[in-house]
Amino acid sequence: xxxxxxxxxxxxxxxxxxxxxxxxxxxxxxxxxxxxxxxxxxxxxxxxxxxxxxxxxxxxxxxxxxxxxxxxxxxxxxxxxxxxxxxxxxxxxxxxxxxxxxxxxxxxxxxxxxxxxxxxxxxxxxxxxxxxxxxxxxxxxxxxxxxxxxxxxxxxxxxxxxxxxxxxxxxxxxxxxxxxxxxxxxxxxxxxxxxxxxxxxxxxxxxxxxxxxxxxxxxxxxxxxxxxxxxxxxxxxxxxxxxxxxxxxxxxxxxxxxxxxxxxxxxxxxxxxxxxxxxxxxxxxxxxxxxxxxxxxxxxxxxxxxxxxxxxxxxxxxxxxxxxxxxxxxxxxxxxxxxxxxxxxxxxxxxxxxxxxxxxxxxxxxxxxxxxxxxxxxxxxxxxxxxxxxxxxxxxxxx
Amino acid sequence: xxxxxxxxxxxxxxxxxxxxxxxxxxxxxxxxxxxxxxxxxxxxxxxxxxxxxxxxxxxxxxxxxxxxxxxxxxxxxxxxxxxxxxxxxxxxxxxxxxxxxxxxxxxxxxxxxxxxxxxxxxxxxxxxxxxxxxxxxxxxx
Numbered sequence: 386x387x388x389x390x391x392x393x394x395x396x397x398x399x400x401x402x403x404x405x406x407x408x409x410x411x412x413x414x415x416x417x418x419x420x421x422x423x424x425x426x427x428x429x430x431x432x433x434x435x436x437x438x439x440x441x442x443x444x445x446x447x448x449x450x451x452x453x454x455x456x457x458x459x460x461x462x463x464x465x466x467x468x469x470x471x472x473x474x475x476x477x478x479x480x481x482x483x484x485x486x487x488x489x490x491x492x493x494x495x496x497x498x499x500x501x502x503x504x505x506x507x508x509x510x511x512x513x514x515x516x517x518x519x520x521x522x523x524x525x526x527x528x529x530x531x532x533x534x535x536x537x538x539x540x541x542x543x544x545x546x547x548x549x550x551x552x553x554x555x556x557x558x559x560x561x562x563x564x565x566x567x568x569x570x571x572x573x574x575x576x577x578x579x580x581x582x583x584x585x586x587x588x589x590x591x592x593x594x595x596x597x598x599x600x601x602x603x604x605x606x607x608x609x610x611x612x613x614x615x616x617x618x619x620x621x622x623x624x625x626x627x628x629x630x631x632x633x634x635x636x637x638x639x640x641x642x643x644x645x646x647x648x649x650x651x652x653x654x655x656x657x658x659x660x661x662x663x664x665x666x667x668x669x670x671x672x673x674x675x676x677x678x679x680x681x682x683x684x685x686x687x688x689x690x691x692x693x694x695x696x697x698x699x700x701x702x703x704x705x706x707x708x709x710x711x712x713x714x715x716x717x718x719x720x721x722x723x724x725x726x727x728x729x730x731x732x733x734x735x736x737x738x739x740x741x742x743x744x745x746x747x748x749x750x751x752x753x754x755x756x757x758x759x760x761x762x763x764x765x766x767x768x769x770x771x772x773x774x775x776x777x778x779x780x781x782x783x784x
Numbered sequence: 785x786x787x788x789x790x791x792x793x794x795x796x797x798x799x800x801x802x803x804x805x806x807x808x809x810x811x812x813x814x815x816x817x818x819x820x821x822x823x824x825x826x827x828x829x830x831x832x833x834x835x836x837x838x839x840x841x842x843x844x845x846x847x848x849x850x851x852x853x854x855x856x857x858x859x860x861x862x863x864x865x866x867x868x869x870x871x872x873x874x875x876x877x878x879x880x881x882x883x884x885x886x887x888x889x890x891x892x893x894x895x896x897x898x899x900x901x902x903x904x905x906x907x908x909x910x911x912x913x914x915x916x917x918x919x920x921x922x923x924x925x
Contacts (some may be wrong), residue, residue: 718845718846718847718848718851719823720824721848724904724905735823736822736823750845751823779795779798779848780791780792780795782847782848783791783794783795783848783849784898784899784902784905
Protein backbone atom coordinates (compact mmCIF):
# COMPACT_ATOMS: atom_id res chain seq x y z
CA UNK A 386 0.00 0.00 0.00
CA UNK A 387 1.39 3.39 -0.98
CA UNK A 388 0.87 5.10 2.33
CA UNK A 389 4.18 4.97 4.14
CA UNK A 390 5.24 8.48 3.17
CA UNK A 391 2.11 9.80 4.92
CA UNK A 392 3.47 8.69 8.33
CA UNK A 393 6.26 10.91 9.69
CA UNK A 394 7.29 8.35 12.30
CA UNK A 395 8.15 5.82 9.60
CA UNK A 396 11.04 8.08 8.61
CA UNK A 397 12.70 6.69 11.72
CA UNK A 398 14.45 3.47 11.05
CA UNK A 399 11.95 1.23 12.87
CA UNK A 400 9.49 -1.53 12.10
CA UNK A 401 6.24 -0.93 13.95
CA UNK A 402 4.26 -4.10 14.67
CA UNK A 403 2.30 -2.96 17.74
CA UNK A 404 -0.81 -1.58 16.10
CA UNK A 405 -3.26 -3.31 18.41
CA UNK A 406 -1.81 -1.21 21.22
CA UNK A 407 -1.85 2.05 19.31
CA UNK A 408 -1.25 3.15 15.74
CA UNK A 409 1.03 5.68 14.14
CA UNK A 410 -0.49 8.95 12.99
CA UNK A 411 -0.54 10.22 9.42
CA UNK A 412 0.68 13.76 8.84
CA UNK A 413 -2.83 14.97 8.03
CA UNK A 414 -4.04 14.00 11.53
CA UNK A 415 -1.11 15.78 13.19
CA UNK A 416 -1.61 18.86 11.00
CA UNK A 417 -5.33 18.96 11.66
CA UNK A 418 -4.77 18.91 15.41
CA UNK A 419 -2.03 21.52 15.22
CA UNK A 420 -4.27 23.66 13.04
CA UNK A 421 -6.91 23.77 15.78
CA UNK A 422 -4.36 24.71 18.44
CA UNK A 423 -2.58 27.18 16.17
CA UNK A 424 -5.37 28.86 14.26
CA UNK A 425 -8.78 28.57 15.89
CA UNK A 426 -8.56 27.49 19.54
CA UNK A 427 -11.89 28.14 21.24
CA UNK A 428 -14.26 26.28 23.52
CA UNK A 429 -17.29 24.46 22.17
CA UNK A 430 -21.04 25.08 22.27
CA UNK A 431 -20.98 28.40 24.07
CA UNK A 432 -19.10 31.14 22.25
CA UNK A 433 -20.53 33.87 20.12
CA UNK A 434 -17.49 34.49 17.97
CA UNK A 435 -16.15 33.08 14.72
CA UNK A 436 -13.57 30.65 16.08
CA UNK A 437 -15.99 29.18 18.55
CA UNK A 438 -18.56 28.71 15.83
CA UNK A 439 -15.92 27.03 13.71
CA UNK A 440 -15.21 24.60 16.57
CA UNK A 441 -18.92 23.81 16.87
CA UNK A 442 -19.14 23.11 13.17
CA UNK A 443 -16.06 20.90 13.22
CA UNK A 444 -17.43 18.80 16.08
CA UNK A 445 -20.75 18.47 14.26
CA UNK A 446 -18.93 17.49 11.09
CA UNK A 447 -16.91 14.78 12.87
CA UNK A 448 -19.98 13.42 14.61
CA UNK A 449 -21.62 13.02 11.20
CA UNK A 450 -18.45 11.42 9.89
CA UNK A 451 -18.38 8.86 12.71
CA UNK A 452 -22.07 8.18 12.18
CA UNK A 453 -21.48 7.43 8.51
CA UNK A 454 -18.32 5.45 9.24
CA UNK A 455 -20.16 2.90 11.38
CA UNK A 456 -23.53 3.44 9.66
CA UNK A 457 -25.35 4.64 12.77
CA UNK A 458 -28.90 5.85 12.14
CA UNK A 459 -28.22 9.36 13.46
CA UNK A 460 -25.37 11.46 14.83
CA UNK A 461 -27.27 11.79 18.12
CA UNK A 462 -26.24 8.22 18.82
CA UNK A 463 -22.52 9.08 18.67
CA UNK A 464 -21.14 9.94 22.11
CA UNK A 465 -17.57 11.19 22.39
CA UNK A 466 -15.69 9.82 25.39
CA UNK A 467 -12.09 9.93 26.55
CA UNK A 468 -11.39 6.49 25.06
CA UNK A 469 -12.64 2.95 24.63
CA UNK A 470 -12.41 2.19 28.34
CA UNK A 471 -14.39 5.32 29.22
CA UNK A 472 -17.02 4.42 26.63
CA UNK A 473 -17.42 0.97 28.12
CA UNK A 474 -17.61 2.33 31.65
CA UNK A 475 -20.30 4.75 30.51
CA UNK A 476 -22.56 2.06 29.12
CA UNK A 477 -22.02 -0.24 32.11
CA UNK A 478 -22.47 2.44 34.79
CA UNK A 479 -24.96 4.64 32.95
CA UNK A 480 -27.27 1.94 31.65
CA UNK A 481 -26.70 -1.55 33.00
CA UNK A 482 -26.28 -0.36 36.57
CA UNK A 483 -29.97 0.57 36.52
CA UNK A 484 -31.14 -2.27 34.29
CA UNK A 485 -29.58 -5.29 36.01
CA UNK A 486 -30.99 -6.85 39.16
CA UNK A 487 -29.56 -9.17 41.76
CA UNK A 488 -29.30 -12.69 40.34
CA UNK A 489 -28.99 -11.55 36.71
CA UNK A 490 -26.11 -12.87 34.63
CA UNK A 491 -23.62 -11.04 32.42
CA UNK A 492 -21.93 -13.17 29.78
CA UNK A 493 -18.41 -12.40 28.65
CA UNK A 494 -15.42 -14.54 27.55
CA UNK A 495 -12.00 -15.16 29.01
CA UNK A 496 -10.26 -13.52 26.09
CA UNK A 497 -11.76 -10.10 26.80
CA UNK A 498 -9.64 -7.04 27.47
CA UNK A 499 -9.60 -5.51 30.95
CA UNK A 500 -11.54 -2.50 29.65
CA UNK A 501 -14.49 -4.78 29.00
CA UNK A 502 -14.16 -7.22 31.90
CA UNK A 503 -13.43 -4.95 34.85
CA UNK A 504 -16.44 -2.60 34.57
CA UNK A 505 -18.68 -5.70 34.75
CA UNK A 506 -16.75 -7.12 37.72
CA UNK A 507 -17.31 -3.89 39.63
CA UNK A 508 -20.96 -3.69 38.65
CA UNK A 509 -21.59 -7.32 39.57
CA UNK A 510 -20.33 -6.59 43.08
CA UNK A 511 -22.55 -3.52 43.40
CA UNK A 512 -25.73 -5.03 41.99
CA UNK A 513 -25.30 -8.61 43.16
CA UNK A 514 -25.37 -10.13 39.70
CA UNK A 515 -22.88 -12.60 38.27
CA UNK A 516 -20.29 -12.52 35.50
CA UNK A 517 -20.37 -15.81 33.60
CA UNK A 518 -18.26 -17.02 30.71
CA UNK A 519 -18.97 -18.28 27.22
CA UNK A 520 -16.61 -21.21 26.89
CA UNK A 521 -14.09 -20.66 24.12
CA UNK A 522 -13.87 -23.31 21.41
CA UNK A 523 -10.65 -25.33 21.18
CA UNK A 524 -9.16 -22.83 18.76
CA UNK A 525 -10.04 -20.05 21.29
CA UNK A 526 -12.82 -18.61 19.12
CA UNK A 527 -16.47 -17.98 20.01
CA UNK A 528 -19.19 -19.78 18.07
CA UNK A 529 -22.93 -19.26 18.26
CA UNK A 530 -23.24 -22.77 19.66
CA UNK A 531 -20.96 -21.86 22.56
CA UNK A 532 -23.02 -18.74 23.19
CA UNK A 533 -26.23 -20.76 23.24
CA UNK A 534 -24.73 -23.21 25.71
CA UNK A 535 -23.80 -20.41 28.09
CA UNK A 536 -27.10 -18.51 27.98
CA UNK A 537 -29.53 -19.11 30.84
CA UNK A 538 -32.85 -17.52 31.81
CA UNK A 539 -30.88 -15.13 33.99
CA UNK A 540 -28.65 -13.87 31.15
CA UNK A 541 -29.43 -10.21 30.54
CA UNK A 542 -26.43 -9.03 28.57
CA UNK A 543 -23.66 -10.47 26.42
CA UNK A 544 -20.52 -8.34 26.16
CA UNK A 545 -17.62 -9.24 23.93
CA UNK A 546 -15.03 -7.88 21.56
CA UNK A 547 -15.80 -7.91 17.86
CA UNK A 548 -12.15 -8.88 17.30
CA UNK A 549 -10.02 -9.99 20.24
CA UNK A 550 -6.68 -8.30 20.84
CA UNK A 551 -4.50 -11.41 21.28
CA UNK A 552 -6.09 -14.19 19.24
CA UNK A 553 -7.51 -11.81 16.64
CA UNK A 554 -10.61 -13.88 15.95
CA UNK A 555 -13.61 -12.16 14.40
CA UNK A 556 -16.68 -13.00 16.44
CA UNK A 557 -19.97 -13.85 14.65
CA UNK A 558 -21.65 -10.73 16.01
CA UNK A 559 -24.68 -10.75 13.71
CA UNK A 560 -25.54 -14.35 14.61
CA UNK A 561 -25.06 -13.56 18.30
CA UNK A 562 -27.26 -10.45 18.26
CA UNK A 563 -30.01 -12.26 16.32
CA UNK A 564 -30.06 -15.08 18.85
CA UNK A 565 -29.63 -12.83 21.89
CA UNK A 566 -32.42 -10.47 20.89
CA UNK A 567 -34.81 -13.41 20.50
CA UNK A 568 -34.09 -14.16 24.15
CA UNK A 569 -34.41 -10.53 25.24
CA UNK A 570 -30.66 -10.21 25.87
CA UNK A 571 -28.68 -7.07 25.08
CA UNK A 572 -25.36 -7.26 23.23
CA UNK A 573 -22.52 -4.80 23.92
CA UNK A 574 -19.57 -4.97 21.54
CA UNK A 575 -16.04 -3.70 22.02
CA UNK A 576 -14.99 -2.49 18.58
CA UNK A 577 -11.48 -1.35 19.54
CA UNK A 578 -9.82 -3.93 17.28
CA UNK A 579 -12.49 -4.07 14.56
CA UNK A 580 -13.56 -0.52 13.73
CA UNK A 581 -9.99 0.44 12.66
CA UNK A 582 -9.46 -2.69 10.58
CA UNK A 583 -12.61 -3.66 8.67
CA UNK A 584 -15.95 -2.14 7.69
CA UNK A 585 -18.30 -2.12 10.70
CA UNK A 586 -22.00 -1.48 10.21
CA UNK A 587 -23.81 -1.19 13.54
CA UNK A 588 -27.23 -1.54 11.93
CA UNK A 589 -26.31 -4.64 9.93
CA UNK A 590 -24.71 -6.19 13.03
CA UNK A 591 -27.70 -5.02 15.10
CA UNK A 592 -25.51 -4.34 18.16
CA UNK A 593 -27.11 -2.53 21.09
CA UNK A 594 -23.95 -0.68 22.06
CA UNK A 595 -20.52 -0.40 20.43
CA UNK A 596 -17.36 1.21 21.78
CA UNK A 597 -14.06 2.10 20.13
CA UNK A 598 -10.95 4.25 20.55
CA UNK A 599 -9.49 6.92 18.26
CA UNK A 600 -5.81 6.18 18.87
CA UNK A 601 -6.09 2.63 17.53
CA UNK A 602 -7.33 3.98 14.18
CA UNK A 603 -4.71 6.61 13.31
CA UNK A 604 -6.33 9.24 15.52
CA UNK A 605 -5.11 10.90 18.70
CA UNK A 606 -5.18 9.44 22.21
CA UNK A 607 -7.85 10.62 24.62
CA UNK A 608 -10.79 10.22 22.30
CA UNK A 609 -13.23 7.35 22.05
CA UNK A 610 -16.79 6.71 20.95
CA UNK A 611 -19.86 5.07 22.40
CA UNK A 612 -22.61 4.19 19.94
CA UNK A 613 -25.96 3.04 21.27
CA UNK A 614 -29.32 2.26 19.74
CA UNK A 615 -31.46 5.39 20.09
CA UNK A 616 -34.10 3.86 22.38
CA UNK A 617 -31.36 2.52 24.71
CA UNK A 618 -29.05 5.50 24.61
CA UNK A 619 -32.00 7.67 25.69
CA UNK A 620 -32.06 5.70 28.94
CA UNK A 621 -28.33 6.04 29.67
CA UNK A 622 -27.79 8.25 32.71
CA UNK A 623 -24.83 10.64 32.67
CA UNK A 624 -21.88 9.35 34.71
CA UNK A 625 -20.17 12.73 34.48
CA UNK A 626 -22.26 15.79 35.29
CA UNK A 627 -21.25 19.41 35.08
CA UNK A 628 -20.60 21.94 32.37
CA UNK A 629 -21.72 21.47 28.82
CA UNK A 630 -24.37 18.86 29.55
CA UNK A 631 -27.03 20.83 31.44
CA UNK A 632 -29.62 23.34 30.29
CA UNK A 633 -30.36 24.85 33.70
CA UNK A 634 -29.90 24.46 37.43
CA UNK A 635 -31.00 26.45 40.46
CA UNK A 636 -30.02 26.86 44.10
CA UNK A 637 -33.02 24.72 44.98
CA UNK A 638 -31.23 21.84 43.28
CA UNK A 639 -33.45 21.57 40.24
CA UNK A 640 -31.42 20.52 37.23
CA UNK A 641 -32.29 19.87 33.64
CA UNK A 642 -30.02 18.18 31.15
CA UNK A 643 -29.47 18.63 27.45
CA UNK A 644 -30.63 16.19 24.81
CA UNK A 645 -28.40 13.50 23.33
CA UNK A 646 -25.56 13.40 22.60
CA UNK A 647 -24.53 16.36 24.82
CA UNK A 648 -26.20 14.99 27.97
CA UNK A 649 -23.56 12.24 28.09
CA UNK A 650 -20.58 14.48 27.34
CA UNK A 651 -20.10 16.49 30.54
CA UNK A 652 -17.16 18.92 30.63
CA UNK A 653 -15.29 20.61 27.82
CA UNK A 654 -14.93 18.01 25.11
CA UNK A 655 -11.52 16.89 23.85
CA UNK A 656 -11.92 19.21 20.89
CA UNK A 657 -8.51 18.58 19.34
CA UNK A 658 -9.08 14.85 19.77
CA UNK A 659 -12.47 14.95 18.08
CA UNK A 660 -11.13 16.97 15.17
CA UNK A 661 -8.12 14.65 14.91
CA UNK A 662 -10.40 11.63 14.90
CA UNK A 663 -12.32 13.18 12.04
CA UNK A 664 -9.13 13.55 10.03
CA UNK A 665 -8.20 9.93 10.77
CA UNK A 666 -11.59 8.69 9.58
CA UNK A 667 -11.34 10.71 6.37
CA UNK A 668 -7.91 9.24 5.75
CA UNK A 669 -9.09 5.67 6.37
CA UNK A 670 -12.13 6.16 4.15
CA UNK A 671 -10.00 7.49 1.36
CA UNK A 672 -8.05 4.22 1.37
CA UNK A 673 -11.03 2.02 2.11
CA UNK A 674 -11.57 -0.34 5.02
CA UNK A 675 -12.11 -3.33 2.75
CA UNK A 676 -8.71 -2.72 1.21
CA UNK A 677 -7.09 -2.37 4.64
CA UNK A 678 -8.71 -5.60 5.82
CA UNK A 679 -7.44 -7.48 2.77
CA UNK A 680 -3.96 -6.03 3.16
CA UNK A 681 -3.76 -7.19 6.79
CA UNK A 682 -5.08 -10.65 5.93
CA UNK A 683 -2.53 -10.91 3.18
CA UNK A 684 0.28 -9.86 5.55
CA UNK A 685 -0.85 -12.35 8.15
CA UNK A 686 -1.00 -15.24 5.67
CA UNK A 687 2.46 -14.29 4.42
CA UNK A 688 3.93 -13.97 7.93
CA UNK A 689 2.38 -17.24 9.11
CA UNK A 690 3.73 -19.12 6.10
CA UNK A 691 7.23 -17.81 6.84
CA UNK A 692 7.13 -18.11 10.63
CA UNK A 693 5.85 -21.68 10.43
CA UNK A 694 9.09 -22.64 8.82
CA UNK A 695 11.02 -21.67 11.94
CA UNK A 696 11.28 -24.73 14.19
CA UNK A 697 11.94 -22.62 17.30
CA UNK A 698 8.62 -20.80 17.09
CA UNK A 699 5.28 -21.55 18.64
CA UNK A 700 2.29 -19.88 16.94
CA UNK A 701 -0.97 -19.62 18.85
CA UNK A 702 -3.45 -18.22 16.34
CA UNK A 703 -2.45 -18.97 12.80
CA UNK A 704 -6.07 -19.70 11.90
CA UNK A 705 -7.58 -16.28 12.60
CA UNK A 706 -8.20 -13.87 9.74
CA UNK A 707 -6.91 -10.58 11.07
CA UNK A 708 -3.48 -9.01 11.24
CA UNK A 709 -2.66 -10.29 14.74
CA UNK A 710 -0.11 -13.03 15.43
CA UNK A 711 0.53 -14.39 18.92
CA UNK A 712 3.71 -16.42 19.32
CA UNK A 713 6.62 -17.36 21.50
CA UNK A 714 10.15 -18.38 20.70
CA UNK A 715 10.58 -21.74 22.41
CA UNK A 716 12.40 -21.48 25.76
CA UNK A 717 12.68 -17.71 25.51
CA UNK A 718 10.68 -15.48 27.84
CA UNK A 719 8.40 -13.30 25.72
CA UNK A 720 9.86 -10.09 27.07
CA UNK A 721 13.37 -11.20 26.16
CA UNK A 722 12.16 -11.75 22.60
CA UNK A 723 10.61 -8.27 22.56
CA UNK A 724 13.81 -6.69 23.90
CA UNK A 725 15.90 -8.55 21.35
CA UNK A 726 13.66 -7.30 18.54
CA UNK A 727 13.75 -3.79 19.98
CA UNK A 728 17.53 -3.91 19.82
CA UNK A 729 17.04 -4.56 16.13
CA UNK A 730 14.52 -1.71 15.75
CA UNK A 731 11.40 -3.87 15.64
CA UNK A 732 8.57 -2.83 17.97
CA UNK A 733 6.38 -5.64 19.23
CA UNK A 734 4.59 -6.21 22.50
CA UNK A 735 5.10 -9.03 24.99
CA UNK A 736 2.87 -9.99 27.87
CA UNK A 737 -0.75 -10.77 28.51
CA UNK A 738 -1.97 -7.76 26.52
CA UNK A 739 -4.54 -6.79 29.17
CA UNK A 740 -6.42 -10.04 28.49
CA UNK A 741 -5.28 -11.63 31.72
CA UNK A 742 -7.94 -14.33 31.89
CA UNK A 743 -6.93 -15.74 28.52
CA UNK A 744 -3.98 -17.58 30.06
CA UNK A 745 -6.50 -19.94 31.68
CA UNK A 746 -7.46 -21.26 28.24
CA UNK A 747 -4.30 -20.52 26.25
CA UNK A 748 -2.22 -22.33 28.90
CA UNK A 749 0.55 -19.79 28.39
CA UNK A 750 0.86 -16.72 30.56
CA UNK A 751 2.74 -14.38 28.30
CA UNK A 752 3.05 -14.19 24.54
CA UNK A 753 4.65 -11.97 21.94
CA UNK A 754 2.19 -10.21 19.70
CA UNK A 755 2.61 -8.80 16.22
CA UNK A 756 -0.23 -6.61 15.00
CA UNK A 757 -0.22 -5.22 11.48
CA UNK A 758 -1.79 -2.19 9.88
CA UNK A 759 -2.03 -0.57 6.50
CA UNK A 760 1.56 0.72 6.45
CA UNK A 761 3.25 -2.63 7.19
CA UNK A 762 4.97 -4.51 4.40
CA UNK A 763 6.16 -7.98 3.46
CA UNK A 764 9.73 -6.70 3.49
CA UNK A 765 9.30 -5.83 7.18
CA UNK A 766 8.01 -9.34 7.81
CA UNK A 767 11.01 -10.81 5.99
CA UNK A 768 13.30 -8.80 8.27
CA UNK A 769 11.45 -10.04 11.37
CA UNK A 770 11.64 -13.65 10.22
CA UNK A 771 15.36 -13.27 9.61
CA UNK A 772 15.80 -11.99 13.18
CA UNK A 773 13.68 -14.74 14.73
CA UNK A 774 15.57 -17.41 12.83
CA UNK A 775 18.73 -16.70 14.81
CA UNK A 776 19.70 -19.03 17.63
CA UNK A 777 21.20 -16.47 20.03
CA UNK A 778 18.08 -14.47 20.87
CA UNK A 779 18.42 -14.60 24.66
CA UNK A 780 22.07 -13.69 24.61
CA UNK A 781 21.44 -10.77 22.29
CA UNK A 782 18.53 -9.63 24.44
CA UNK A 783 20.72 -9.16 27.53
CA UNK A 784 22.23 -5.89 26.33
CA UNK B 785 35.62 -10.84 32.25
CA UNK B 786 34.86 -9.55 28.81
CA UNK B 787 31.33 -8.93 27.59
CA UNK B 788 31.01 -12.32 25.97
CA UNK B 789 32.12 -14.08 29.16
CA UNK B 790 29.68 -12.05 31.23
CA UNK B 791 26.83 -12.94 28.96
CA UNK B 792 27.75 -16.62 29.00
CA UNK B 793 27.94 -16.59 32.77
CA UNK B 794 24.49 -14.96 33.00
CA UNK B 795 23.03 -17.52 30.60
CA UNK B 796 24.46 -20.41 32.60
CA UNK B 797 22.48 -19.15 35.58
CA UNK B 798 19.43 -18.57 33.41
CA UNK B 799 19.39 -22.09 32.03
CA UNK B 800 20.35 -23.77 35.29
CA UNK B 801 19.30 -21.48 38.09
CA UNK B 802 20.52 -22.16 41.59
CA UNK B 803 17.84 -23.07 44.16
CA UNK B 804 14.89 -22.77 41.81
CA UNK B 805 11.83 -24.48 43.19
CA UNK B 806 9.92 -23.74 46.37
CA UNK B 807 9.44 -26.10 49.27
CA UNK B 808 6.65 -26.51 51.80
CA UNK B 809 8.18 -25.31 55.07
CA UNK B 810 6.61 -22.82 57.45
CA UNK B 811 9.99 -21.78 58.88
CA UNK B 812 10.61 -19.72 55.74
CA UNK B 813 9.67 -16.10 55.14
CA UNK B 814 7.91 -15.75 51.79
CA UNK B 815 7.50 -12.81 49.44
CA UNK B 816 6.35 -12.22 45.90
CA UNK B 817 7.96 -9.48 43.89
CA UNK B 818 6.97 -8.30 40.46
CA UNK B 819 7.57 -5.45 38.10
CA UNK B 820 4.34 -3.71 37.22
CA UNK B 821 5.77 -2.29 34.04
CA UNK B 822 7.02 -5.62 32.74
CA UNK B 823 6.26 -9.26 33.25
CA UNK B 824 8.81 -10.41 35.82
CA UNK B 825 7.14 -12.18 38.68
CA UNK B 826 9.04 -14.24 41.24
CA UNK B 827 8.34 -15.85 44.58
CA UNK B 828 11.20 -15.91 47.07
CA UNK B 829 11.41 -17.85 50.32
CA UNK B 830 14.17 -17.56 52.86
CA UNK B 831 15.13 -19.11 56.16
CA UNK B 832 16.93 -16.69 58.44
CA UNK B 833 18.18 -17.84 61.83
CA UNK B 834 20.12 -15.67 64.29
CA UNK B 835 20.76 -13.10 61.62
CA UNK B 836 22.19 -15.60 59.14
CA UNK B 837 20.66 -16.48 55.78
CA UNK B 838 20.45 -20.24 56.11
CA UNK B 839 18.52 -20.88 52.92
CA UNK B 840 16.98 -18.97 50.03
CA UNK B 841 14.89 -20.39 47.19
CA UNK B 842 12.82 -18.97 44.36
CA UNK B 843 10.45 -19.73 41.52
CA UNK B 844 8.55 -17.73 38.98
CA UNK B 845 8.31 -16.46 35.47
CA UNK B 846 10.69 -13.74 34.42
CA UNK B 847 13.21 -12.56 31.88
CA UNK B 848 16.76 -13.84 31.57
CA UNK B 849 18.15 -10.95 33.61
CA UNK B 850 15.79 -11.45 36.55
CA UNK B 851 16.11 -15.25 36.64
CA UNK B 852 19.89 -15.18 36.42
CA UNK B 853 20.21 -12.29 38.89
CA UNK B 854 18.07 -14.19 41.37
CA UNK B 855 20.17 -17.32 40.99
CA UNK B 856 23.43 -15.39 41.37
CA UNK B 857 22.10 -13.44 44.35
CA UNK B 858 21.13 -16.64 46.15
CA UNK B 859 24.52 -18.14 45.54
CA UNK B 860 26.18 -15.00 46.89
CA UNK B 861 24.23 -14.48 50.09
CA UNK B 862 23.67 -18.03 51.35
CA UNK B 863 25.33 -18.43 54.73
CA UNK B 864 26.03 -14.71 55.07
CA UNK B 865 24.65 -12.41 57.74
CA UNK B 866 21.76 -10.16 56.83
CA UNK B 867 23.99 -7.12 57.40
CA UNK B 868 26.50 -8.37 54.82
CA UNK B 869 23.67 -9.15 52.40
CA UNK B 870 22.27 -5.65 52.80
CA UNK B 871 25.71 -4.14 52.26
CA UNK B 872 26.09 -6.13 49.05
CA UNK B 873 22.62 -4.97 48.00
CA UNK B 874 23.57 -1.33 48.53
CA UNK B 875 26.68 -1.62 46.36
CA UNK B 876 24.89 -3.72 43.75
CA UNK B 877 22.10 -1.15 43.53
CA UNK B 878 24.68 1.59 43.04
CA UNK B 879 26.23 -0.40 40.20
CA UNK B 880 22.88 -1.06 38.52
CA UNK B 881 22.05 2.64 38.75
CA UNK B 882 25.37 3.57 37.20
CA UNK B 883 26.82 5.09 40.37
CA UNK B 884 30.15 4.41 42.14
CA UNK B 885 30.29 1.01 43.85
CA UNK B 886 32.60 -1.28 45.79
CA UNK B 887 33.50 -4.08 43.37
CA UNK B 888 34.73 -6.40 46.11
CA UNK B 889 31.32 -6.44 47.73
CA UNK B 890 29.48 -6.72 44.42
CA UNK B 891 31.49 -9.84 43.70
CA UNK B 892 30.40 -11.98 40.78
CA UNK B 893 27.30 -9.80 40.28
CA UNK B 894 29.70 -7.54 38.45
CA UNK B 895 28.49 -9.37 35.34
CA UNK B 896 25.58 -6.89 35.40
CA UNK B 897 27.76 -3.78 35.37
CA UNK B 898 26.53 -2.89 31.88
CA UNK B 899 22.87 -2.88 32.81
CA UNK B 900 22.77 0.79 33.75
CA UNK B 901 23.07 1.55 30.04
CA UNK B 902 19.63 -0.02 29.53
CA UNK B 903 17.17 1.83 31.76
CA UNK B 904 14.35 -0.64 31.08
CA UNK B 905 16.47 -3.51 32.42
CA UNK B 906 17.44 -1.94 35.76
CA UNK B 907 14.24 -3.08 37.46
CA UNK B 908 14.81 -6.64 36.19
CA UNK B 909 18.25 -6.80 37.78
CA UNK B 910 17.09 -5.26 41.06
CA UNK B 911 13.92 -7.30 41.52
CA UNK B 912 15.37 -10.32 43.39
CA UNK B 913 17.29 -8.02 45.74
CA UNK B 914 14.13 -6.11 46.57
CA UNK B 915 12.60 -9.47 47.46
CA UNK B 916 15.54 -10.38 49.68
CA UNK B 917 15.29 -7.02 51.43
CA UNK B 918 11.62 -7.69 52.16
CA UNK B 919 12.42 -11.14 53.53
CA UNK B 920 15.06 -9.65 55.82
CA UNK B 921 12.59 -7.01 57.02
CA UNK B 922 10.04 -9.73 57.76
CA UNK B 923 12.62 -11.71 59.71
CA UNK B 924 13.32 -8.72 61.93
CA UNK B 925 9.69 -8.27 62.99
